[in-house]
Amino acid sequence: MTTSSPRGPRTRFRRRVSGVLALGFGLMSCALLYTGLTPAPQVAQAQGDAALLAKGQELFNGNCVTCHGSNLQGVQEHGPSLIGVGQAAVYFQVSSGRMPMARQEAQAIRKPPLPTYDPGTEEGAANLEALGAYIQANGGGPVVPAATGDALRGDNPARGGELFRLNCASCHNFTGRGGALSSGKFAPTLDPASESQIYTAMLTGPQNMPKFTDRQLSPEEKKDIIAFIKSVEGDYNNPGGNPLGGIGPVSEGVVAFTVGLAGLIGFALWLGAKS
Amino acid sequence: MTTSHRADSHRDEPTAAELEEMSQAELARLAAELDDVEIVHNTPKWPVPGTRAERRAEHAVGLWFIISALSALAFLVCFLFWPFEYVEPGRPGYWTYALYTPVIGGFFGLCVLTLGIAVISYVKKFFPDEVSVQQRHDGPSTELARKTVMAQLAAAGKDTGIARRKLIIRSAGAAAGIFGLGLGVAAIAPLVRNPWKGGPKAALWTTGWAPNYPGEVVYIRADTGDPHDIKLVRPEDQGAGSMQTVFPFRESERDDEHALSAALKRADNPVMLIRLRPGTPVIQAPGQENYHYGDFYAYSKICTHLGCPTSLYEAQTQRILCPCHQSQFIATEYAKPVFGPAARPLPQLPITVNEEGYLIATGDFSDPIGPAFWELGSQA
Numbered sequence: 001m002t003t004s005s006p007r008g009p010r011t012r013f014r015r016r017v018s019g020v021l022a023l024g025f026g027l028m029s030c031a032l033l034y035t036g037l038t039p040a041p042q043v044a045q046a047q048g049d050a051a052l053l054a055k056g057q058e059l060f061n062g063n064c065v066t067c068h069g070s071n072l073q074g075v076q077e078h079g080p081s082l083i084g085v086g087q088a089a090v091y092f093q094v095s096s097g098r099m100p101m102a103r104q105e106a107q108a109i110r111k112p113p114l115p116t117y118d119p120g121t122e123e124g125a126a127n128l129e130a131l132g133a134y135i136q137a138n139g140g141g142p143v144v145p146a147a148t149g150d151a152l153r154g155d156n157p158a159r160g161g162e163l164f165r166l167n168c169a170s171c172h173n174f175t176g177r178g179g180a181l182s183s184g185k186f187a188p189t190l191d192p193a194s195e196s197q198i199y200t201a202m203l204t205g206p207q208n209m210p211k212f213t214d215r216q217l218s219p220e221e222k223k224d225i226i227a228f229i230k231s232v233e234g235d236y237n238n239p240g241g242n243p244l245g246g247i248g249p250v251s252e253g254v255v256a257f258t259v260g261l262a263g264l265i266g267f268a269l270w271l272g273a274k275s
Numbered sequence: 276m277t278t279s280h281r282a283d284s285h286r287d288e289p290t291a292a293e294l295e296e297m298s299q300a301e302l303a304r305l306a307a308e309l310d311d312v313e314i315v316h317n318t319p320k321w322p323v324p325g326t327r328a329e330r331r332a333e334h335a336v337g338l339w340f341i342i343s344a345l346s347a348l349a350f351l352v353c354f355l356f357w358p359f360e361y362v363e364p365g366r367p368g369y370w371t372y373a374l375y376t377p378v379i380g381g382f383f384g385l386c387v388l389t390l391g392i393a394v395i396s397y398v399k400k401f402f403p404d405e406v407s408v409q410q411r412h413d414g415p416s417t418e419l420a421r422k423t424v425m426a427q428l429a430a431a432g433k434d435t436g437i438a439r440r441k442l443i444i445r446s447a448g449a450a451a452g453i454f455g456l457g458l459g460v461a462a463i464a465p466l467v468r469n470p471w472k473g474g475p476k477a478a479l480w481t482t483g484w485a486p487n488y489p490g491e492v493v494y495i496r497a498d499t500g501d502p503h504d505i506k507l508v509r510p511e512d513q514g515a516g517s518m519q520t521v522f523p524f525r526e527s528e529r530d531d532e533h534a535l536s537a538a539l540k541r542a543d544n545p546v547m548l549i550r551l552r553p554g555t556p557v558i559q560a561p562g563q564e565n566y567h568y569g570d571f572y573a574y575s576k577i578c579t580h581l582g583c584p585t586s587l588y589e590a591q592t593q594r595i596l597c598p599c600h601q602s603q604f605i606a607t608e609y610a611k612p613v614f615g616p617a618a619r620p621l622p623q624l625p626i627t628v629n630e631e632g633y634l635i636a637t638g639d640f641s642d643p644i645g646p647a648f649w650e651l652g653s654q655a
Binding site for chain 1: 364377517584586592596598614
């Protein structure tokens with residue numbers, strides 16, 4: 001660091017200058033190294049992104065504030081508090097069109113989502129994310145899984161079926177056709193729900209559905225359940241051409257007795273007829 | 276029709292020499308006559324053999340039989356070689372798998388159907404048009420026949436001396452009677468059960484939540500879909516506003532695969548473990564104030580009306596619904612019935628957390644679970 005020079009009176013001055021320069025250089029390289037080596041700050045985006053939160057708040061104030069209150073505290077007789085419901089609840093309710101509600105009634109029903117929140121469009125997906133981030137920033141809660149679509153389907157629909165019959169079938173029927181609850185409420189049919197919607201519904205327990213945390217049903221178990229639901233939906237559960245409501249032996253028996261027996265009687269009459 | 280008619284036919288009986296000379300057709304006609312059947316007319320379908328129309332009819336019948344044979348062959352081949360193992364919807368090979376049952380069913384059905392059509396069309400196309408009349412014989416047998424048969428029977432009894440052999444009659448009666456009694460007991464005995472066998476530990480009073488020996492810890496266990504998987508439940512496993520169907524796990528059954536599986540299937544074992552939201556006002560049944568653990572309440576899942584599983588839990592209204600007869604119970608008031616035919620609250624299971632942090636049952640239900648029965652008396 002020091003320079004040793006035999007030259008005259010300027011030596012001390014030079015030594016000082018070079019000392020300062022060396023110190024400065026050392027500090028600079030330390031600072032550069034520090035900036036280079038320090039990891040990026042571990043802050044969740046939803047917490048940190050002020051622009052996203054501002055957009056989310058704006059959307060909330062435009063569509064939700066009437067029933068859920070300006071501080072998400074809820075409004076008596078209109079809507080519950082949203083503190084702690086989490087991004088997953090926002091995604092489920094808004095992407096399935098249940099929120100905003102058309103009117104107060106026994107149950108929020110599925111309808112096409114508002115175009116601004118349609119998860120199928122880029123703008124809708126961005127709005128859903130912003131709104132979810134705003135709710136998430138106020139009280140936390142479950143979040144939407146990063147995976148979507150096929151990635152949310154497990155590889156063991158048989159185990160999913162076991163778990164579905166144990167946890168879900170009492171309300172949603174054994175192949176997800178839905179069923180009645182008390183006082184005009186009902187468990188909906190599961191056909192129109194996307195994988196992400198089924199997953200977030202299990203996480204958050206919308207309306208009268210109980211909640212299934214990741215410790216109660218692990219993410220793998222949830223994915224197997226989704227695989228089962230998707231393996232019995234629509235035409236996959238309809239080998240005979242008409243599911244007859246999918247409610248099991250009652251409707252099937254009625255059809256077998258009326259149509260089947262009438263056909264057999266007609267055939268017997270034809271056999272007995274004189275040729 | 277009458278006795279005289281029958282007498283006539285007897286009188287017409289041919290001699291052995293006449294029989295020898297009769298043709299097959301004449302013999303067949305004679306057989307009908309002996310049975311009092313009169314063939315009014317019999318027109319063959321194809322009076323002139325070998326016409327083109329007759330050959331066409333024959334081909335049509337043969338074609339149905341051939342279709343039937345080919346379907347049977349196709350059924351056999353598909354049954355043996357068609358891929359039948361489960362393939363998930365949307366994966367390659369799904370449609371081949373999904374068509375397995377329709378394909379074998381279709382070919383089997385086609386085989387039976389065309390076989391039937393072939394037989395019927397053969398009858399319709401080739402059997403002659405025939406009208407025959409058979410005489411009906413009403414009334415009892417003739418006086419002569421009745422008297423002689425009765426006399427014959429009486430004579431047989433007298434000749435064998437059965438009427439005088441009291442010992443044989445009685446011993447034979449005893450043998451047959453006791454054997455019959457044994458058959459009757461064997462048929463009825465399996466239907467008789469004593470539900471009170473075991474006194475206070477009788478099946479109607481206890482469930483799988485009772486410890487096998489005094490002091491045994493009975494854990495609360497979740498069903499993961501694998502009957503041999505022991506997943507014990509901790510309070511942090513359930514979020515507020517959740518419900519889980521749980522089963523007992525007794526430490527003494529840890530290595531007993533049969534018992535582990537049976538615990539999930541035993542009809543009186545399922546319990547709804549409900550975690551209410553914090554701060555939910557709750558009314559407890561008298562004497563059961565310490566049955567809950569924090570916000571956790573455990574109720575039997577078996578309806579007290581007719582024993583259906585009452586697992587439709589509404590997380591907002593805290594109602595428990597039974598799908599069979601629409602009984603409703605309210606989870607925040609010791610699961611008492613508030614609607615429908617059920618008259619008794621769902622029995623509550625006393626629970627707590629042990630030092631390892633697992634939820635455990637501190638005892639069996641204090642009331643019998645499921646539908647009421649006579650001996651419940653005023654409790655019902």
